[in-house]
Amino acid sequence: MSTSPASDRHIQLNPFGQLRHFLSIDGLDRNLLTEILDTADSFIEVGERSIKKVPLLRGRTVVNLFFEASTRTRSTFELAAKRLSADVLNLDISTSATSKGESLSDTLLNLEAMASDMFVVRHAQSGAPHFIAQSVTPGVAIINAGDGRHAHPTQAMLDMLTIRQHKGRFEGLVVAIVGDILHSRVARSQVRALLTLGAEEVRIVGPNTLLPRDAETLGVKIHNDMRSGLRDADVVIMLRLQRERMEGALLPSEREFYRQYGLTTEKLAYARPDAIVMHPGPINRGVEIESAVADGPQSVILNQVTNGIAVRMAVMSMAMSGQLAERQAAAETQASK
Incomplete structure (x- = not known):
């Protein structure tokens, strides 16, 4: 299920250049990524209200279709x-008809028959959201909440929002992404987003096996x-060791990994004094990062979680708007014939 930036752009955008699906950072330009960030910024204050509601998707049905376990991503999409x-509608795959042998296509058809408007x-499997986007009825938006090792675009965008909030820009920034790059769909999306938004230098730091x-x-x-990778970095992004995706012995031990690549106060000193520390979670303390750093003054990890809600609101509202604009244009064209 491999995809290319060109095909990603074609399937993700309607004829007017608006989002219809959000599957990958690939194929999206700087202006559109900035629009997502600006829209997310406008939703930040919604979370600070006593009544945390806006009517943009009123009457619409969103189905959370999670074939992998998730806490943060699923709950923030639901919120x-x-x-x-x-x-x-949160679909529990472990008890759904899919687990009883029903094909993914048949499951989708049944959900569409319930007048669903969006699948998260x-x-x-890498490429599964693209397959679904190509298979669903026109007008149903697909949002990728993480597929295999391929992409996790909403996580990347909430990270970009966090960076912009704390640094005010992307130009001139040096960003170090540290750890298990090989198995990280987050890292691939982060790299693409950072380079598209104009970061000066993106580094990946880790053992060759990862x-x-x-x-x-x-x-x-x-x-x-680690020391050369962190030197003068403005942003340090730590990644989780994804042992569930590893095949074979890629590490001598977690203790050895922590010694060489775990983020400690001493190693963080190689970065700029005002560097921020990020982690997409869940955190393995004492493996990727020490508690003194994770809970320290340079950590913005909890900001990332808060920003996840605003970014996902932005992406969902923009994709639904793009679907409706395309549907309306098609109806007007049909009426004029």
Whole structure:
């Protein structure tokens, strides 16, 4: 289920250049990513109200279709949809008809028959959300909540929002992404978003066994040494060791990984004094990061969680708006014939 930036752009955007699906950062330009960030910024204050609701998706039905376990992503998507006034259905795949042998296509057809307007999809197989976007009835929006090792675009965008809030810009920034790059769909989306938004330098830092084979083609600088990788960095993004995706012995031990690549107060000192520390979660304390850093003054990890709701509200509202604009244009064209 491989995809290209060109095909991503074609399937994700309607004829007017608006989002119809949000599947990947690939194929999206700087203006559109900035529009997502600006829209998310406008939703930040909704979470500060006593009544945390806006009517943008009133009367719409959003289905959370999670084929992989999730806490943060699923709950923030659910909150985002409810704050947009949508009706939300959380489908438990482990007890659904899919687990009894029903095909994914048949499951989708049945959900569409219930007048669903949007599917939020997390799947272990790379490209699954693209397949669904190509299969569903026109007018149903698909949001990728993480697929295999391929992409996690809403996580990348909430990270971009967090960076912009704290740094005010992307130009001139040096960003170090540290840890299990090989298995991280988050890292791939982060790299694409950072380079599209104008970051000066993106570094990936980790042992060769945890770096992708195509690392040199990603437009990043590769570091196997933590100290050189962090030197003068403005942003440090730590990643979780994804043992559930590893095949074979890629690490001598978690203790050895922490010694070389865990973020400690001492190692953080190589970054700029005002560097921010990020982590998409869940955090393995004492493996990727020490508690003194995770809970310290440079950590913006909880800000990331808060921003996740606003970014997901932005993406869902923009995709639904793009679907409606395309549907209306098609209806007007048909009426004029």
